[in-house]
Amino acid sequence: MCTLEKRGRLFLLKLTGDGEHRLNPTLLDNLRSAITQIRSDPSSSQSVLITTSDGKFFSNGYDLALAASDPPLRALMAAKLRSLVADLISLPMPTIAAVTGHASAAGFLLAMSHDYILMRRDRGFLYMSELDIELVLPAWFVAMIRMKVASPAARRDVALTAEKITADRGLEMGIVDSRHGSAAETVEAAVKLGEEIVRRGADGHVYGRMRETLLREVLHAIGSNESASNGVRNSGSKL
């Protein structure tokens, strides 16, 4: 499902296996416990998280087939993703998504929940698929899009054209920070970036607070969603 590795000051979180890494309740729980583990590591405030995946997909979004067979699971997956993203936003360390496969819908959202997106340019795309599958975007998804995609035209391309965004286009649109020739090169570049960030020596706790401030609209939208669905607010972010 996912593995967590430590390489020096770098945490490597990997969505494993050749599948679509659909964000079902189990995977989301695994990801959240990995984040909890990272957070409780003594050197966490001097570290960097890199999230990547095996295979053709970064993540193809929620497990919609599961939700179709058991409707309450849809709300459960959404609640778990909101908690995970809130955790990522408050994480006391910089975060890098090394996108080496397709990232669609909630999977695209997960990539955007990282501070940096590095992407392979030979394959794969970022795709906010909701319009194509007749789903509306939750307000908190839109809040993330507004924070991470700067130009109104690019936001329209993401949400209303449902563009399949390659690394080249992502770079143009300001969504992707850098593009690389292959999956391996992308991960290597993420490691290199991570090491460079670690060398700068910023305090992770301060970093996490700053990110929360910058992304407060997203946190607010996540919070509003919680109250609306009477969910239990994940308080793991209050350090």
Add this chain to the structure above:
Amino acid sequence: MCTLEKRGDLFLLTLTGDDEHRFHPDTISSVLSLLEQAKSQSTRGSVLITTAHGKFFSNGFDLAWAQAAGSQTGAVNRMHQMVESFKPVIAALIDLPMPTIAALNGHAAASGLMFALSHDYVFMRNDRGVLYMSEVDLGLPLPDYFAAMFAAKIGTSIAKRELLLSGKKIKGEEAVALGIVDSAAHDSVEGVVEATVSLGESLAAKKWNGEVYASIRKSLYPGLCTMLSLTAKIAASP
């Protein structure tokens, strides 16, 4: 004054005649009624393309009609009437259950530019036509829903300043560079229309659910929707 034509999946809204297509209570009312018609006839894959004949897309509100009231108070009232009655036109566009494309044949100024920007995609000519927010030159403040549109659709501080505070007449190439329009690649009105029809057809081919499309559009512009009293009907989506 204005017509609505159907060509396959495409609704073509045209401001007809060789005049400035100024927004006057009658034109506003006609445009609104045609937008309502398009909405009522919309199906999966519907797309709206708005264009105009002549040198102007639209040169804004009919200020001469306002002045013809004969008194300062009368003019102010007539201006107010136009500003208020235009709001539902903008709301109708933001709420329209289909992608919308503005094909600018010529100049778009003030409420004419507002009308253009209310579309999802804006194409203009390279060789002719300017975008011009004349308010600063005319000494008119921006209505609140105009300001909300610009906040929603214009990305950079520089572009906002150039458009709203400089009184500049912005040509195609600069409009693209500032991110105000999507394209200014064509040197003729035929070129622009052809390009918008081509885009329209590719969007139509997606056969999108119009209600979902409109809902996603509204969710992108929450501040604007509040000004227009539009609620993004986000159902039970996680």
